[in-house]
Amino acid sequence: MSKLLRLSVSPHIHSGRSTSAIMRDVIIALLPATIAGTIIFGWRSLLVLATCVLSCVLFEALFNLIAKKDQTVSDLSAALTGLLLGLNLPANLPLWQCVFGCAFAILLVKCIFGGIGCNLVNPAITARVFMLIAFSSLTKQAFPVIVDTASTATPLAQMADTEAAMPALSDLFLGTTGGAIGETCALALLIGFVYLLVRRVITWHIPVTFVASVFILSFFFEGFDAVRALAAILSGGLLIAAIFMATDYVTSPATAWGKVIFGVGAGIFTVLIRYYGVYPEGVSFGILIMNILTPYIEKWTAHKVFGGTKA
Amino acid sequence: MSFLSGIRVPHRKNTEGQTATRITEVPSVSIPMQMHIGAPAKPIVKVGDLVKVGTPIAEAGGFVSAPIHASVSGKVVKIADMMTSGGSTVPAVTIESDGEMTPDENLAPPVVNSREELIEAIKQSGIVGLGGAGFPTHVKFNVDPARIEELIINGAECEPYITCDSLAMTSRVDDIETALRALQTHLGIKKIIVGIEANKKAAIASMKELAARIDGMEIKVLPSIYPQGGEKVLVYHTTKKVIPNGKLPIDVGCIVSNCTTIAAIGAYLKTGMPLVEKCITVDGGAVSKPQNVIVPIGTSLEQVFSFCGGFSSEPEKVLYGGPMMGVAVPALDVPVMKQTNAILALTAKEARLPKTTACIRCGSCTNVCPFGLAPASILLAYKKKDVELLEELAVTSCMECGCCSFVCPANRPLVQTNKLSKILIKEEKAKEAKKHE
């Protein structure tokens, strides 16, 4: 008897949780927002989303092919980036702009830095900011190329414009206001949040501290008006960003305390930029800044080694 | 203070609550001379010698070493090198059984009236750490008694599948009692703490009963979170003492011993029969009838599996020990050793690991590490061969529990890298030492 058995180093079993399973869970968690966005903004939303998902996957596949790297599209992270970016765009955006944004997210932010796990900032967020700067005409519109200003001007733009009436809170919660496809329906986003928590894909730390600090600061900035502070957390893409983009593993800290610092920091920057910045969109910039600070936060909050480090 | 984390592993304790069957009909045994940490034992028999069960066949080869005894009666037919699971070779004594299992008539219970006699008795018994480590037990107990504050008995049995320690705690209470009383009397041990995972109700009940009879003995119920059985983890959870990196339990006043080791000491004190057989868990999806068996040391895995009804499906991987820390064996002709606590035959499905992909910096590895290490950073440091950084990351304190690899969604070779990193540091230190000479 000498049939050779397979040899390998321990452990010999695995939790079964793989990168693609995690990405799949995040995509599932985004489905409520996808459906809500389609209902609210119409079939063209689907066109934008499909364009983004397909182009992200294609760009990554092409890059790997040309750079002679292992094909990674099956890990679903490119598809996720596409879906997230699409949900962050208005339904009436020209499709060529979508493709452009995807190329930026996948090629410039992710692939040339070494692909999954190596990017310094979140691809979807960075692309959103890039598109804002590249395609916007520096108006007080929160997002570029909004054709029909009456129906799609975002609540934040309205709020910044003191003359306009603030939309009702219930409209904000259900998302029947203006904005990007996936960012407006708080209800759908919260369902996704609960799903991610239940599946243990993310922890509560970043979303809760992020949103809470925006609420508290806005409360002060709005002269202790709780309703306006609530409106501040239900608009401007805060929820989708706090739940789905600020929690990106690669660009946020791994430790619980690191996450708290990240969340609070992102919240502070968001509010400061909202009130003092050129663009009413503070969320993306807030996250970007914290993305850049993440390596330092991780260093400060690294676990203490049990038993000390000295041998 | 650090918070010790860990993971929930599947329990798969198919043999729980079963008694053990003794296997006596083995045609031959091959007993390796290295079944412990330290110097290999030196054979004292020649080919052709007749031996009985318990006859010494090898003496301790150094201070940190242990003698070895025949596990069947019969004739020594071969003394030759054999491959170990680690890939190195070690001499082994092969004995052809006469089928009688006649005990050696020279064996008698040891006379123990002092500390020295107890240590000597443990040495003669050939007992080593039976939980898997194989550190010679007489060496562990041979410390200044004034340094011992607590004896901690490891009954955590946190690895999936394995149940033989629980079985020892329920079926060998007398042996455990004899050993503990002797250790209390002669080593002056005041406090005994048995650590058992919460899900082992029968073992907890049985040990609690014993604790009621023994002064200074208490049971500490541990959370069912892997790895409670790691020495440093166990010491922390039973005494709240932190063993510094690079130190031993005795440096904080603790001796840690596995419950089966303690039972073996008791059995030897009562009967004088040295360690010649081992109760092991035979399990895994490929085994027809998973069960606990008591087998002569040196029996080949192949024989043990065939006693358990052979394989119900093709085994993909065969392990010494549990799936989290066990060692994969190359073939089935390797023997059951003193420190073997389980042999598992896993099916391809059980042993399936995801493809290794890029690290997504999810932090799972560092969040589950009981010692708060950062395996993802260690991997990067190892790739750069940055020894200084590796030492800073305290890779030397890694207990190789496997939690990090178990959860890594990218299935990075984290434990493997930690092992390699430790070797790299050792080599680097050796080089330094040479330079200074």
Ligand code: SF4
């Ligand atoms: S780094 Fe070592 S001690 Fe930490 S989880 Fe991995 S194997 Fe266990």
Ligand code: SF4
């Ligand atoms: S668990 Fe794996 S993927 Fe996650 S940080 Fe650690 S090494 Fe990277």
